[in-house]
Amino acid sequence: MPERKKEFSSYLENVSLILVGILFVLFPIFFLSTTTDAFVEPKELLLIILSSLALLIFGFKTIVEGRLRLRTSPFGLPMLLFILVTLASAILSTNKADALTAFAPLLFVGFLYFVIINVVSNQKQLLLLLGTLTVGAVLSSLLTVFSFFKIYLLPFAYTHATYFTTFGSLLDQAIYYALILPIAGYFGYEYINHISSPKRSNAAPFSTEGTTHHKKAPAFMGLFGVGFLVIAIGLGLTVYMLFTNQKPLILPFDVGLQTAFAAISQNNVFKSLLLGSGYGTYLNDFTMFKPASYNTNEALWAFTFFRSSSFFLEILATTGLLGIGVYGMIIYRVIKEKNFFLPLMLALLASLALPFSFTLTGLLFILLALFAVVCIQNNPQKFGEAEFSLFAMKRRLFSGESGVHAQQTPSERKISRIFPVIFFIIVILVLAVPLYLTSRFILSDMTFQQSLVAESENNGLATYQLQTAAISMFPYRDIYYRSFSDTNLALANALAENQPKNSSPSAQIQKDILTLIQQSINAGRAAVTIAPETSFDWNNLSSIYRSLIGFGQNADQFTILTLNQAIALDPNNPQQYINLGGVYYQLGQYDNAIREFTIAINLKPDYANAYYNVGHAYEQEGQYGNALTAFQTVKQLVGGNAANVKIINADIATLNSQIATSKNGTSQPGKNPQVSPIPQNQQQPITVNKPGTTLPPHNPKEKIPAPTVSVQGPTPSTGPTTVSATPTK
Numbered sequence: 001m002p003e004r005k006k007e008f009s010s011y012l013e014n015v016s017l018i019l020v021g022i023l024f025v026l027f028p029i030f031f032l033s034t035t036t037d038a039f040v041e042p043k044e045l046l047l048i049i050l051s052s053l054a055l056l057i058f059g060f061k062t063i064v065e066g067r068l069r070l071r072t073s074p075f076g077l078p079m080l081l082f083i084l085v086t087l088a089s090a091i092l093s094t095n096k097a098d099a100l101t102a103f104a105p106l107l108f109v110g111f112l113y114f115v116i117i118n119v120v121s122n123q124k125q126l127l128l129l130l131g132t133l134t135v136g137a138v139l140s141s142l143l144t145v146f147s148f149f150k151i152y153l154l155p156f157a158y159t160h161a162t163y164f165t166t167f168g169s170l171l172d173q174a175i176y177y178a179l180i181l182p183i184a185g186y187f188g189y190e191y192i193n194h195i196s197s198p199k200r201s202n203a204a205p206f207s208t209e210g211t212t213h214h215k216k217a218p219a220f221m222g223l224f225g226v227g228f229l230v231i232a233i234g235l236g237l238t239v240y241m242l243f244t245n246q247k248p249l250i251l252p253f254d255v256g257l258q259t260a261f262a263a264i265s266q267n268n269v270f271k272s273l274l275l276g277s278g279y280g281t282y283l284n285d286f287t288m289f290k291p292a293s294y295n296t297n298e299a300l301w302a303f304t305f306f307r308s309s310s311f312f313l314e315i316l317a318t319t320g321l322l323g324i325g326v327y328g329m330i331i332y333r334v335i336k337e338k339n340f341f342l343p344l345m346l347a348l349l350a351s352l353a354l355p356f357s358f359t360l361t362g363l364l365f366i367l368l369a370l371f372a373v374v375c376i377q378n379n380p381q382k383f384g385e386a387e388f389s390l391f392a393m394k395r396r397l398f399s400g401e402s403g404v405h406a407q408q409t410p411s412e413r414k415i416s417r418i419f420p421v422i423f424f425i426i427v428i429l430v431l432a433v434p435l436y437l438t439s440r441f442i443l444s445d446m447t448f449q450q451s452l453v454a455e456s457e458n459n460g461l462a463t464y465q466l467q468t469a470a471i472s473m474f475p476y477r478d479i480y481y482r483s484f485s486d487t488n489l490a491l492a493n494a495l496a497e498n499q500p501k502n503s504s505p506s507a508q509i510q511k512d513i514l515t516l517i518q519q520s521i522n523a524g525r526a527a528v529t530i531a532p533e534t535s536f537d538w539n540n541l542s543s544i545y546r547s548l549i550g551f552g553q554n555a556d557q558f559t560i561l562t563l564n565q566a567i568a569l570d571p572n573n574p575q576q577y578i579n580l581g582g583v584y585y586q587l588g589q590y591d592n593a594i595r596e597f598t599i600a601i602n603l604k605p606d607y608a609n610a611y612y613n614v615g616h617a618y619e620q621e622g623q624y625g626n627a628l629t630a631f632q633t634v635k636q637l638v639g640g641n642a643a644n645v646k647i648i649n650a651d652i653a654t655l656n657s658q659i660a661t662s663k664n665g666t667s668q669p670g671k672n673p674q675v676s677p678i679p680q681n682q683q684q685p686i687t688v689n690k691p692g693t694t695l696p697p698h699n700p701k702e703k704i705p706a707p708t709v710s711v712q713g714p715t716p717s718t719g720p721t722t723v724s725a726t727p728t729k
Helices: 002-026 040-065 076-091 096-119 123-148 170-196 217-243 253-263 269-275 282-289 292-296 311-336 342-353 358-378 390-394 410-416 418-456 460-473 478-497 507-530 535-547 555-569 574-587 590-603 608-621 624-637 642-661
Strands: 068-071 385-388 711-713 721-723
Touching: 002 040, 002 096, 002 123, 040 068, 040 096, 040 358, 040 418, 068 096, 068 418, 076 096, 076 269, 076 311, 076 358, 096 358, 096 418, 123 170, 123 217, 123 358, 170 217, 170 342, 170 358, 253 282, 253 311, 269 311, 282 311, 282 535, 282 555, 311 342, 311 358, 342 358, 418 460, 418 478, 460 478, 478 507, 478 535, 507 535, 535 555, 535 574, 555 574, 574 590, 574 608, 590 608, 608 624, 608 642, 624 642
Parallel strands: none
Antiparallel strands: 068 385
């Protein structure tokens, strides 16, 4: 019976090892078209599923063995602290739902680290995992090489592109290949050494101590040499594409540094300083704290960054000094070890200088776990196994001494069998909630993706139904509510526009329109409730209210109120002030419109659309000289864009005609700023800011709900702005 139990235990250990190996092979190449993010999100799902299965099997193995033995590792404590700090930052984040959603995959990375440490017990198993990690990179590299030469191995039409990558980013792909390449190169070199001089090749993997390889290892290592060549070619082609047609967009380091320090110096300084803004919420840090000088970067100013300039700066901004301190502890422990693991050292250096997606973050901690195994195998006396038993509890809860189990009395041994059961129950409980929420999230995300497909096919009913289903599955994602609000508003507008001219809609149609408008506003308010520091959500809510000006009571006030909050959360974005100026222009408040358009010009003096809007506002005010000056500036700025030049020439001709016939045409023009023409692709189409959707005026105006969330955010000059409103009764 003991032999059968031992065999079954060994079988379970091998199953866990195989699951980890499958993860390593599929991780770089796994993608789905059925999720909103086709590349990173499927990799998160794959890691969550396989690491959970491996952990459950390991827990069941301890029950089969009748004892609980866990290995210690050099990075176990800092890894645990890193998980706990990121969790705390997520829980205390203002955008709690976003932060916890981003934290969930990282939690399973921690579980994977634990599994690798406790499952890999010898060099043969370590070599197997290193081999599977290499195989995954080789398969991805082959796809890259064939795609580059227009040989498409995958059957999906959307993958038939020269620059297709299973990472979703050529930069991520290049970094991934660069980190795996040394593994393949090391063992390929070992194979060459073994062939040329068998006696010389007797070092353990990535070790400074002599330990003989498995007898079959040299032949197996020959495949690493082939893998090295394939990965090197894939890396070369990826770098070539990065420096030619697919140059990566990376946030300038000075901007990343400034936003990081600003993020940890918010209103609640103590909380922000220690735990940052919340893990996974860098988008909000960027919009809120990017400097006005960012607008001078013609290549980047219109882009919103979800990741900082480097993983290190993102950790600082989102998890504060505690997060960066624990991450620094990990780096210190790695450097302190006598062994040298080049892939991990490269990963840590890259994390200091480059942005990391989840794919690279996962690989970083996978490499950390593999290096921990190397350290354990090279220092078995320093990093041993801790057995949890009744006897161990008598010896201060646990002991790493060999033969502990044999020293227990039969009654102690019997009672000690409860520890594996307790451990397995804890594993189930720890996995249950995140797995349940993850499954709901994935199902809702796939449903939401179907709604986007239906929307692209102009199927309004299917879009509505699918988005309703997605929200019911996972009601914690602001993008669902944001899209649902747009869908309801579009349906309401379609119903209103489809009515015959000079006829009143039926009572049922009116009721349906009001219901859709109510649902649109409620969805918009739900989005800002879930993510109160996301300017996109406030912009969305303001656009809903703006479309109801003339239809709903106080819609103009609610539009300005919510748009001011969007500005407070994105204070140095000139487009925000153009939007607000557009609202004032729509309301006929031209002085206010001029003020907002002027702020946009001050933030970005070469923004043609800002001058174009302020020119029309001056024109409406009768300040024709100032209007002409603004229009002439626009003409200078859009010199490389034929369509824009045609528009502005027509406007100038109209304005000159007005000046010639108007008694007020003698207004003093303002100074014409000295600007240089901007390339055609750098200037957006010029247009007077208008609402995207406008419902027909309604008399009397309908009562509509007011915004209900009160949050604070900095503004460029006047400090915190508070938005507060109560619902209309």
